[in-house]
C-alpha cells in the first residue's frame with residue numbers, strides 16, 4: 291500500500307461523499323419538482339433559473355433557524371440521534387462499486403472505495419445501526435409523539451430488515467459471493483439479477499421503501515397522528531440532518547438496488563461500440579448513475595401515487611406476506627440451482 | 639329501518655388481483671405519470687396575470703376632475719359606508735389659490751385605506767357623492783410590513799398625467815343610482 295494509493299483512496303472517499311451530499315441536496319429539489327409536476331403544478335422556480343438554487347436557499351434557511359433543545363431532553367442523546375442518522379447514511383456508500391476501474395499509467399484505480407469480501411453483511415450492519423439514530427432521537431426528545439414515532443420507526447425497520455435479508459440470501463445463493471464488486475461484475479451483458487430473481491427484487495424493493503421510511507411506509511412521521519413523529523422536537527440543522535439523511539438513504543438504496551438487481555455499471559451491448567477500457571469504465575459510471583437516478587425518480591413516483599398504509603396493514607404485509615414470500619423465494623432459488631441434481635435423482 | 643333509507647353495506651371479498659394490489663398500484667402510477675406530462679395549470683403571477691372580469695374590485699383610486707383637481711371633499715361617507723372600517727381621513731380647508739388642486743373648499747389632507755382591513759366590497763365607491771373613489775382591477779402588491787398596506791394619498795390619488803380609466807365601473811345602474819335624490823348623500 292503506497293502513499294499514492296492512500297491519496298487516491300482519500301480522494302475517492304471525498305468524491306463519493308461530496309456526490310452523495312450533492313445528489314441528496316438535489317433530491318430534495320427533485321422531490322418538490324416531481325411532486326409538483328404530478329399534481330399539475332410547476333414547483334419551485336424562483337431561486338435561480340428553474341429554481342435550481344432552491345436547495346441552497348433551503349439549506350441557508352435551515353441554518354438560520356433558531357436552535358431549540360428541549361429542557362427536559364437528554365442533551366447528549368438528543369444531539370447524537372441526528373448525527374448517527376447522518377453518519378450511517380453516509381457510511382453505506384463505501385462498498386458500492388460505482389464502476390470497474392480506470393487504468394492510468396498501467397496502474398489500476400478501482401472505482402470502489404473498498405471491496406470488502408463481506409460487503410453485503412457490512413451493508414446490513416450499517417443499515418441496522420441507522421435505526422438507532424431515529425430511536426435515540428425520538429427517545430431523547432422526551433415527548434410522547436416522538437417516542438411513539440420512534441417506536442414505530444424501529445419496529446417497522448426491524449420487521450422489514452428480516453424480509454430484506456431473506457431476499458438477499460436468495461441472491462447470495464445465486465451469485466455465490468458476498469462481495470458487491472463480484473455481484474456487479476457477474477451481471478455483464480443481459481445477465482441482470484432481476485431476470486433471475488424477480489420475486490426477490492420485488493421484496494427487496496418494497497423493503498427498501500420501508501427502510502428509508504418513505505411513502506407508502508412513512509408511518510414514523512405520520513402528520514395526522516404523530517405531528518412530526520420522531521423529529522417533532524427537532525429544529526434548525528438537526529432537523530435538517532434527519533431529513534437529509536432520508537435523502538442520502540434514498541440515493542444509497544437506489545445504488546444498491548441497481549447494483550444487486552440491475553447490473554450496476556453494466557450496460558448490455560456497450561462493449562461492442564466502445565473498446566477503450568478507460569472509456570468503458572467512465573461510461574459504466576454514467577450508466578450506474580442513470581440507473582440510480584431512475585430509481586430515485588421511482589421512489590418519488592411511488593410517494594406521490596400511493597397513500598400511506600395503516601400501521602397494522604404495514605405489519606401484516608411485513609410479517610405475514612413478505613417474510614413467507616421471501617422464504618418461498620429461497621426454496622425456489624435452491625431448487626433452481628440444484629435442478630440438475632434433482633432431475634438426476636428422480637431419473638436414476 | 640324507520641325511514642327505509644338504511645343501506646346494507648356490501649362488504650364484498652376482494653378478488654385475487656385486487657388483493658395483490660399490483661394492478662391498482664400500476665394503474666395509479668400510470669395516472670400520476672400522465673399528469674407528470676400534462677400541461678400545468680399554474681400561472682406565474684408577476685410575469686403572467688390571470689384575466690380579471692372587467693369590473694374586478696381591486697386597489698382603489700382617488701379620481702381627479704378634468705382640470706386635475708382632487709374630487710374628494712372629505713365628507714366621510716365612504717368611511718361611514720365601509721363595513722370593514724378601513725378608511726380614515728383628516729379634512730382640511732382649502733386655502734385661497736388652491737382651487738386648481740382641490741375641487742371643493744373642503745378636502746382630505748390625509749386619506750388612508752388599510753388594505754389589510756378592506757374586503758373590497760365596493761361600498762365606498764357606491765357611497766361617494768363626488769365620484770371621487772373607485773375600485774380598479776389592480777392587485778394589491780405583497781409587503782413584508784403591516785405598515786406597507788396602509789395606502790395613503792401618495793398611492794391612491796391618480797397621477798395627473800396618468801389617469802386611471804374607471805368608465806367600465808360606471809355602469810348605467812350606478813349612474814342612475816347616483817342621480818337618485820332619495821338617498822341623502824346624492825342630494
Ligand code: SF4
Pocket residue numbers: 716719720721722723724725751755756757758759760761762763
Ligand atoms: S371596498 Fe369596502 S371594505 Fe374596502 S374600503 Fe371600500 S367600503 Fe371599505
Ligand code: SF4
Pocket residue numbers: 709710711712713714715716717727765766767768769770771
Ligand atoms: S365619500 Fe367620496 S368625497 Fe366623501 S370622503 Fe369618501 S371619497 Fe371623499
